[in-house]
Amino acid sequence: MARPFVGGPPTSQDRADLAVLRAAVSDAVGHLRDTIGVLRDGSEGQESLVSSVEPVEELVARTRESGVAVHLRREGAARALPPLVDRSAYRVVQESLTNAIKHAPGSTVRVSIARQSDRTEVRVTNSAAPTAPATSPSAVPAPGAGRAAGHRGLTGLRERVRLLGGTLHAAPREGGFEVFATLPDQVHPKHPRSSGEPQEETAPESALRLTVARRSTRRRFVAAFAAPVGVGLLTLVSCAYLAQQLTTCVLRPVDFAALRPGQERVEVARLLPERQFRYLPDAVRALPVPPGTDCAYYRSNGNLLDQVDLYRLCYEGSRLVGKDVLPG
Incomplete structure (x- = not known):
C-alpha cells in the first residue's frame, strides 16, 4: 500500500519526478544487463543474452508512418550478429531519430547500416530543419526513445558502444547533424583503464538522469520539511521577543x-x-x-x-x- 505524501496530495511536478525516476531506473537496469553481458568472460555468456528489441526496419517504418521523412539503406551481406551488437545498433538509430525529431522537426533523416568484414557501421544523418518546421507531435520512434533530453542521451550511448569495443562520433554536418557508430562483430569489452592512464569522464545517460531526479526529489522533501520548521522557529523567536517586551514593562x-x-x-x-x-x-x-x-x-x-x-x-x-x- 502506497504511503501518503507528507504535507498534502502529490502535485503534477511530484508525479513528473516519479515518472523520471521510473524511466531512469528502467533504462539503468537495461544498461546494467548489457554491461554485465559485455564484461562476462567467454562467448557463451554473450550468446545467451537474447536481444529484446524490434528490428530497425520496424522502427523506421513506424517513424515514417508518424509523418517523419526517414530513409533506410543497408549495405553488405546480411549475417547474424551478437545480440549486444544488434541491440546497440538499434539504440544508435533510435537515439538519433529521437534527437532529429526534437531538434530538427520536418527534416529528412537518412539511416545507413553497412556490414563490413569484421564490423557494422551505423550512420544516421538529418538535414537542416526547414524554415517552417512541420510539427508532428505523434512522431515518437519507439517506446522510451524520448527519455534522453536532447543530445545528452548520446553520452550514455557512447559509453554503451565503447564497452563493446566500438566507437561513436556525433557532430553537426551541412546544417544538420550526423551520428556515426562503428560496432565490432566480435565483442571486445573495454575494461577500465589503470589509475595511471587518463580516463574519459563519461556516465550513462540513465545514471545522470536518475541522479538529477533524485536531487530534485530530495530538494522538494527538504523544502516540505524546512518551511514548517522555519515558520516554527520564527514564531518561537517572535514569542520570546514579545514575552521579553511584556515582562519588562510591569509596574508592581x-x-x-x-x-x-x-x-x-x-x-x-x-x-x-x-x-x-x-x-x-x-x-x-x-x-x-x-x-x-x-x-x-x-x-x-x-x-x-x-x-x-x-x-x-x-x-x-x-x-x-x-x-x-x-x-x-
Missing part, C-alpha cells in the same frame, strides 16, 4: 500605590520598570488625557496569556500630576 501594584501626585519625575523613576508598555488597545488610546500632560503606561502584572489592568501616570513638566488604573 505596591510600587504604583506608593506613588503620589506632586512627586518629581526623577523620584518616580526609581520605582518604574525599565520600559513603558507600548502595545495599547484601541479603547485605551481613545481615552482622554489631562490637558497639558504627557502620560506613560505600564502593565500591572506579568501574565502573558490574560488581559491585565494598565497603570497610567501623567506628568506636567517634571511633576507627576495624575495616576489612573485602566481596565485591561
